[in-house]
Amino acid sequence: MKNVEPREDQGAMPSAVWFGPRCAPADERELVAFLGSHNGVAVVRWPRDEWRLDLLCSRGIPCLWLVNAGDPPPELAGPLHEILPTSASDQAIHESLVRLSGRAAARRVEATPALDDDGWLHAGDARIDVSLVPSSLVADLLSHFDEAVDDEELRIADVDRKTRAPRSLLSDLIRLDQRVNELGLQVVPVAGHAHLLRRCR
Numbered sequence: 566m567k568n569v570e571p572r573e574d575q576g577a578m579p580s581a582v583w584f585g586p587r588c589a590p591a592d593e594r595e596l597v598a599f600l601g602s603h604n605g606v607a608v609v610r611w612p613r614d615e616w617r618l619d620l621l622c623s624r625g626i627p628c629l630w631l632v633n634a635g636d637p638p639p640e641l642a643g644p645l646h647e648i649l650p651t652s653a654s655d656q657a658i659h660e661s662l663v664r665l666s667g668r669a670a671a672r673r674v675e676a677t678p679a680l681d682d683d684g685w686l687h688a689g690d691a692r693i694d695v696s697l698v699p700s701s702l703v704a705d706l707l708s709h710f711d712e713a714v715d716d717e718e719l720r721i722a723d724v725d726r727k728t729r730a731p732r733s734l735l736s737d738l739i740r741l742d743q744r745v746n747e748l749g750l751q752v753v754p755v756a757g758h759a760h761l762l763r764r765c766r
Contacts, residue, residue: 702719
């Protein structure tokens with residue numbers, strides 16, 4: 566991971582992760598979750614990181630692709646991709662990160678999260694598998710999106726709990742939060758024994 570220090574007149578630097586060649590799958594998921602929850606930008610190399618393209622696109626993570634001089638640039642379409650040479654200035658990189666971060670944030674605000682029958686949570690074009698969490702629990706939080714839901718109501722909504730191995734509601738909520746962070750969403754506790762699903766702030 567690498568950070569570019571902006572000059573004083575550049576303003577705040579948006580969150581970014583500069584990906585290396587390889588990392589453990591759990592670390593990769595954590596980095597993607599960080600980007601999703603912070604309107605961050607993945608800084609990746611072409612063609613070295615081409616294998617990451619599907620994952621990042623499916624989560625709606627914007628990408629700044631750096632290409633070596635003389636290498637053919639990728640043919641990538643869409644507002645969440647920009648291409649710069651590896652020799653680009655800090656100023657050019659900063660401006661690209663700001664643009665991409667702003668576009669991702671705007672798309673997430675416009676997207677209405679929805680759960681499909683196969684256990685995938687969609688937010689616009691982005692999606693994440695949440696089938697490890699009871700669908701009734703996810704559906705109840707979605708139906709009260711950005712509103713506090715009493716934990717007792719969430720327990721009642723979890724109609725599958727009797728047929729599954731014992732597991733606390735809290736563990737399901739933590740697992741859901743870890744998954745939806747990649748889409749720029751979060752599950753947060755609210756005073757009075759309640760939780761809500763909302764966009765990350």
